[in-house]
Amino acid sequence: MNHRRLGRSGLSISEITYGNWLTHGELVGRDSALACIRAALDAGISTFDTADVYALGAAEEVLGEALRPVRRSSVEIATKVCLPTGDGPNDRGLSRKHIMESCHASLRRLGTDYVDLYQAHRFDERTPLDETLIAFDDLVRQGKVLYLGVSEWTAPQIRAALDLAEDMGLRSRIVANQPQYNMLWRVIEPEVLPLCRSAGIGQVVFQPLAQGVLTGKYLPGRPPPEGSRASSAGRAPRFIRRVLGDQLLERIQQLRPLADEAGLSMAQLAIAWTLQQDGVDSAIIGATRPEQVTENTAAAGVRLSGDLIVKIDAVLGDLVDRDPAKTAQMMAVKPAWSREQA
Structure with missing residues (x-):
């Protein structure tokens, strides 16, 4: 497993990050979740990503239990705050109250x-940005947080935070951005990526497999395979099924010969492509079985040829979404490959 510096910070993170969104505490039982995390550690992954809202805290608990036997300084733990964790008016957002309480709970x-x-x-439109930045800075000063990041912020929002932190003389600054990014969903390329590269902010991207669509397991004209996320209970089908359509799935199958040419599985091809993009420091993978972790981590260190990347772009063509207005919308709007176009 290779490690890379996170933006211009001094923090090294593993090329592949293990994340537990929509899995631990929701789709995957405790024993399976622990086995997946052990497989990640065995594969050399040192960076683990979670959030307070994932399974309403259960995902953090499972991750904490799995990492308890590990020397703390040998791993990097990332979590998040903002999305609703309860029904109260202060159980969400980036107010000082919610940030402090959520951090301590995490x-x-x-x-x-x-x-x-x-x-x-x-981004929290309802809370003054200076209040949010001061609360984060205080957590850094207290030693409870080492580095700061954002997730799915637009370029103007990131720029505003950078400028305000400098104006206020805050010592801590944003060093990481966690956007959705993959072969199909490239909405950060026009605005977010250029800003982050110039500001020294690294990208730790999620959904490099586009909800599993880029693995090729979903076939045109056929129902989702048994055991896949799209066929399961919980929130996963809601996220995946809205982007499944025969037009997309037929194009994905055209990537299979390219993966074979590179000696990779479809999943490995998608992850390797993501890791090769300028500004990306790590790609987050999730898993429901340990063998998925083993397969996906094999993409670390793989270098795709320029010709192969050109061929991938030619196959996907007009299905690639680069609209910067869709940043932070998590494909809630109609993506270029939506079912309506199938």
Whole structure:
């Protein structure tokens, strides 16, 4: 497993990050979740990503339990704050109250004194930005947070935070951004990526497999295979089924010969492509079985040829979405490959 510096910070993270969104505490039982995390550690992954909202805290608890036997300084733990964790008016957002209370709750669930990376899960229009930045800065000064990041912020929102932190003389700054990014969903390329590269902010991207669509397991004209996320209970089908359509799935199958040419599985091809994009420091993978972790981590260190990348772009063509207005919308709007176009 290779490691890369996170943006211009001094923090090294593994090329592949293990994340537990929509899995631990929701789709995957405790024993399977623990086995997946052990497989990640065995594969050399040192960076683990979660959030307070994932399974309403259960995902953090499972991660904390799995990492308890591991020397704390040998891993990097990232979590997030902003999305609703309860029904109260202060159980969401980026107010000082919610940030402080959520951070302390996350530390308890994770069983640690500090997190390496604390991320604003979304931008909060209702809270003054200076209040949010001061609260984060205080957590850094207290030693409960080492580095700061954001997730699914637009370029103007990131720019505003950088400028305000400088104007206020805050010592801590944003060093990481966690956007959705893959072969199909490239909405960060026009605005977010250029800004982050110039500001020294690294990308730790999620959904490199586009909800599993880029693995090729979903076939045109056929129902989702048994055991896949699209066929399961919970929230996963809602996220996946809205982007499944025969037009997309037929194009995905055209990537299979390219994966064969590179000696990779479809999943490995998608992850390797993501890791090769300028500005991306790590790609987050999830898993429901340990063997998925083993397969996906084999993409670390793989270098795709320029010709192969050109061929991938030619196959996907007009299905690639690069609209910067869709940043932070998590494909809630109609993507270029939506079912309506199938």
